[in-house]
Amino acid sequence: MSETKITKKKKHDNSIINHFKKEVDEGLSNAEKSLPSKYFYDKTGDALFVKIMHLPEYYVTRSEHEIFKTQSQVIIKALQLNPETYFELIELGAGDGLKTKELLRELIQFNYRFEYMPVDISQNALDKLETNLNHELPKCKITKEHGDYFEVLELLKENMHPKVILFLGSNIGNMPDAVATDFLSKLSDNLQKKDKLFLGVDLIKPASIVLPAYNDSQGITAAFNLNLLDRINRELEANFDLKFFKHQPEYKESDGIAKSYLVSTKAQQVYIARLNKRFDFYKGERILTEISRKYNDTILNSILSKTDFVIKGRITDSKAYFANYILERK
Numbered sequence: 001m002s003e004t005k006i007t008k009k010k011k012h013d014n015s016i017i018n019h020f021k022k023e024v025d026e027g028l029s030n031a032e033k034s035l036p037s038k039y040f041y042d043k044t045g046d047a048l049f050v051k052i053m054h055l056p057e058y059y060v061t062r063s064e065h066e067i068f069k070t071q072s073q074v075i076i077k078a079l080q081l082n083p084e085t086y087f088e089l090i091e092l093g094a095g096d097g098l099k100t101k102e103l104l105r106e107l108i109q110f111n112y113r114f115e116y117m118p119v120d121i122s123q124n125a126l127d128k129l130e131t132n133l134n135h136e137l138p139k140c141k142i143t144k145e146h147g148d149y150f151e152v153l154e155l156l157k158e159n160m161h162p163k164v165i166l167f168l169g170s171n172i173g174n175m176p177d178a179v180a181t182d183f184l185s186k187l188s189d190n191l192q193k194k195d196k197l198f199l200g201v202d203l204i205k206p207a208s209i210v211l212p213a214y215n216d217s218q219g220i221t222a223a224f225n226l227n228l229l230d231r232i233n234r235e236l237e238a239n240f241d242l243k244f245f246k247h248q249p250e251y252k253e254s255d256g257i258a259k260s261y262l263v264s265t266k267a268q269q270v271y272i273a274r275l276n277k278r279f280d281f282y283k284g285e286r287i288l289t290e291i292s293r294k295y296n297d298t299i300l301n302s303i304l305s306k307t308d309f310v311i312k313g314r315i316t317d318s319k320a321y322f323a324n325y326i327l328e329r330k
Contacts, residue, residue: 016121016147017235020039020235020236021236021274021275023035023036023039024039024232024236024272024275025272025275025277027287028272028279028287029279032286032288033279033281033285033286033287033288034287034288034289035228035232035262035287035288035289037174037289037290037291038121038174039228039231040224040225040227040228040289040290041120041121041122041125042122042124042227042231043122043124044227044230044231045122045224045227045228045231046095046096046122046124046125046128048220048223048224048227049095049224050096051220052216052220052221052224053098055213055216055218055220055221057212057213057215057216057217058213058216059209059213059319059321059322060169060170060202060213060321060322061098061099061169063317063319063321063322064099064168064169064170064200064317064322064324065098065099065102066317066318067099067315067316067317067322067324068099068100068102068103069099069102071315072102072103072105072106073106074315075103075198075315075324076103076106076107076110076112078312078313078315078326079164079196079198079326080196081107081112081164083110083111083112083113084113085113085162086113086114086115086161086162087112087113087114087161087162087163087164088114088115088117088156088159088161088162088163088164089104089107089114089115089116089117089164089166090117090119090152090153090156090163090164090165090166091116091117091118091119091165091166091167091168092119092149092165092166092167092171093119093120093121093149093167093168093169093171094118094119094120094125094126094129095120095122095125095129095169096125096128096129096132097118097129097132097133099168099169100116100118100166100168101133101136101137104116104133104137104140105137108137108139108140114141115141115142115143116133116140116141116142116143117142117143117144117145117156118130118142118144118145119144119145119146119147119149119152120144120145120146121146121147121148123146126144126145126146127144129144130142130144149187150186150187150190153187153190153191154190156190157190157191160192162192162194162195163191163192163195163196164195164196164197164198165187165191165195165196165197165198166198167187167197167198167199167200168198168200168324169200170200170201170202170292170293170294170295170322171200172184172199172200172201172293173201173202173291173292173293173294173295174290174291174292174293175291175293176291176293177293177299177302177303180293180303181303181306181307184197184303184304184307184309185306185307185308188307188308188309188329188330189308191329192329193329193330194328194329195328195329196312196326196327196328196329197309197326197327197328197329198324198325198326198327199324199325199327200322200323200324201294201295201300201322201323201324201325202292202293202294202295202321202322203294203295203296203316203320203321203322203323204253204256204294204295204296205253205294205321206253207251207252207253209321210251210253210258210294211249211251211258213258214249214251214258214260214292215247215249221247221249221260222246222247225247225260225262225289225290226242226245226247226262228262228289229242229245229262230242232272235274236272236273236274236275237272237273237274238270238271238272238273238274239270239271240270241268244264244265244266244268245262245263245264245265245287246262246263246265247260247261247262247263248260248261248262248263248286249261256293256294256295256296256299257291257292257293257294258291258292258293258294259288259290259291259292260288260289260290260291260292261286261287261288261289262286262287262289263284263285263286263287264281264282264283264284264285264286264287265283265284266283267280267281267282267283268280268281269281295323297314300325304327308329308330309327309328309329309330310327310328310330311325311326311327312326312327312328313325313326314326
């Protein structure tokens with residue numbers, strides 16, 4: 001690696017760790033403590049989430065995967081893709097690419113001209129995805145992008161190629177509605193007219209279906225959430241004692257929002273050396289680690305009304321647990 005590349009990598013790594021420090025400090029300093037769910041995904045978190053996706057209780061991945069596996073041609077038609085027109089297929093939060101590979105196979109089989117650009121905050125996930133795709137789909141042209149979604153899109157905005165953005169897994173549901181509106185507005189600012197967004201959202205369902213997806217019988221989801229504290233221990237030199245925190249999910253069908261908390265099981269103090277700061281927890285105090293909004297057409301239309309996207313289509317799985325919306329930039 002050249003000296004210039006090493007310097008850029010160090011700056012990039014420092015930027016990521018500084019963001020991490022800042023957001024952990026802000027989240028744990030609030031009256032109602034919280035931590036950003038995006039930091040679930042380090043090497044350990046990636047591996048745990050792959051396990052979660054295959055759990056019998058976790059219908060989310062399975063439902064969206066069914067859409068990609070059984071309706072790839074429907075997706076291609078809905079996105080109005082032309083085999084003769086080159087386009088960039090950009091996936092935000094690509095992960096292991098399980099679902100996307102179904103679409104990539106179809107595009108390659110029918111000789112569509114495109115480049116696949118997975119974007120992820122986890123370098124580990126990107127490296128594994130690239131290795132996997134080179135083995136499974138060697139004809140797929142892949143350019144991985146590590147970092148913040150909008151920083152990457154800002155760079156890609158320079159060219160005038162048609163773009164299809166994939167934002168799957170109901171990741172939009174990790175944002176409060178106002179934040180989701182702001183996110184989609186910023187996303188549209190980085191696109192040209194007629195560019196598409198293929199948005200995956202989890203639909204509102206009874207608690208009997210939703211809650212087990214966030215509290216599986218094997219305890220994998222609990223380990224996934226607790227790993228966030230372990231990551232802070234490792235990277236920010238903290239002394240969270242994981243045995244004194246427990247995972248606690250909540251969901252009400254009436255508001256359609258699932259929430260995950262880490263709850264302090266005793267009064268305790270945690271020191272984070274990289275922040276040189278102590279944080280007090282009372283017994284029963286909660287850290288909000290994730291929200292997962294569930295949607296219907298009314299909720300989504302309300303969010304989109306303040307953006308430059310319009311709904312052009314909707315595809316659901318056979319149980320109507322999940323939907324992929326085709327949105328177009330006005």
